[in-house]
Amino acid sequence: MKNDVARDAGAAPAISMIGTRAMLFEAPGDFTMAHQRRIWALMDAARARPDVQELIPGVTNLMLIFSAPPDSPQAVADWLHHAWDTLPERHIEGRLFEIGVRYGGALGEDLAAVAAHADLPPEDVIAIHHASEYTVCAIGSAPGFGYLHGLDPRIATPRKTVPSLNMQAGTVIIGGMQAGISALTGPNGWNSIGFTDLRLFDPDRQPPALFAVGDRIRFYPESIEL
Numbered sequence: 001m002k003n004d005v006a007r008d009a010g011a012a013p014a015i016s017m018i019g020t021r022a023m024l025f026e027a028p029g030d031f032t033m034a035h036q037r038r039i040w041a042l043m044d045a046a047r048a049r050p051d052v053q054e055l056i057p058g059v060t061n062l063m064l065i066f067s068a069p070p071d072s073p074q075a076v077a078d079w080l081h082h083a084w085d086t087l088p089e090r091h092i093e094g095r096l097f098e099i100g101v102r103y104g105g106a107l108g109e110d111l112a113a114v115a116a117h118a119d120l121p122p123e124d125v126i127a128i129h130h131a132s133e134y135t136v137c138a139i140g141s142a143p144g145f146g147y148l149h150g151l152d153p154r155i156a157t158p159r160k161t162v163p164s165l166n167m168q169a170g171t172v173i174i175g176g177m178q179a180g181i182s183a184l185t186g187p188n189g190w191n192s193i194g195f196t197d198l199r200l201f202d203p204d205r206q207p208p209a210l211f212a213v214g215d216r217i218r219f220y221p222e223s224i225e226l
Contacts, residue, residue, distance in 0.1 A: 013084055015077045020069040025080050027060040031177055033149055035060045036137045037089035040213070044090060045083050051076075057213065058138045059147045059178070092214025094136065099181075099196050099217060101130065101172050105225035107195035110160070114174060114191050117157045122226050128152045129172075129193065130219040134179055136211045144201025144209040145183040148217060153177065163189035170196050172219070 014026040025042065027035045036059070043057050046064055056063040070076050103126045104111045115122040134150035141147075151174065159175045164187065167173075171182040173190035182188055183200040200210050211217075 013081065015080055017073055018063070021066045023064045023066070023070075023073065023076060023080075025062045025064070025084075027084075029060075031060055031137075031149065033135060033137075034089060036135075036149065037091060038084065038087065040092060041087040041090035042080065042083055045087060046080075056140070058140060060137075094212060094214030094216055096216045096218065097211070099198055099219050100222035101194040101196050101219050102222050103129075103172075103194040103224045105195070107168060107171055108193045108225075110191035111193045111226075113160075114155060114157045114193055118155050120154070123224075125155050125193065126221060126224060128155050129174075129179075130221060134217040134219075136213055136215040136217065138213060139209055139211065142183045142201075144211065146180060146200070146211040146215070146217075148179040151177055151179040157191050159189040160191060161189075163187045164192065167192060168195065169200070170198060172196060 011028040013028055016024050018024050027039060029035060039057055039060055039062050042062055043055050046052050046055055051066050051070060052064055053067040054065040104122065111122050111125065115125045118125060132150045132152055134148040136146040137149050138147045139145065155174065156177045157174050166185065167182050167188035169182055169185045171192045172194040173180050173182055173192055175190035180190065181196060181198065181200055198210065201208055
């Protein structure tokens with residue numbers, strides 16, 4: 001059950017109860033690093049609240065899970081609004097990963113579709129993709145999967161209407177204005193443009209997820225198959 005707690009007009013955040021023990025805070029506007037850094041700041045502030053049991057940061061959103069249903073959800077929403085309006089951005093200095101990609105080929109079969117959507121040659125899509133530096137904004141949707149900010153708008157491509165049924169873990173992907181690397185093998189609606197042998201999630205590794213929030217990623221071409 002999702003009930004709106006606070007939803008003001010204009011550029012105000014949206015705050016909703018999810019059931020009785022969880023609250024979702026959604027930043028207004030576009031997916032920007034400025035908004036993501038404010039989400040990280042809000043996460044730090046909420047961590048100090050005694051009524052919060054768990055925090056789950058997402059892409060410009062934050063889920064708060066309470067140890068018990070809050071007596072006054074509106075009071076919590078008011079606190080979140082005030083914190084959002086007053087907290088400075090939190091900058092996280094993560095690690096830098098340089099990741100080789102085998103662009104195109106059978107494991108990057110959507111490269112042609114991305115090029116057609118962008119009205120660019122595939123070679124230009126590849127060059128634009130690996131020219132950017134990306135930031136891991138959140139981990140979620142699958143164990144170890146990092147949502148990456150930094151995709152050049154020129155190659156942003158909507159997710160596919162018909163998902164791939166067996167996309168391989170390690171596939172380098174684009175979905176809308178976000179980039180990523182698939183963490184697990186299975187159905188996936190993002191656009192595949194290449195492949196890396198990097199394992200994003202390994203249950204025998206500590207920590208199991210390779211990436212953490214704030215890490216930075218640069219891609220470089222190991223090979224290109226058009």
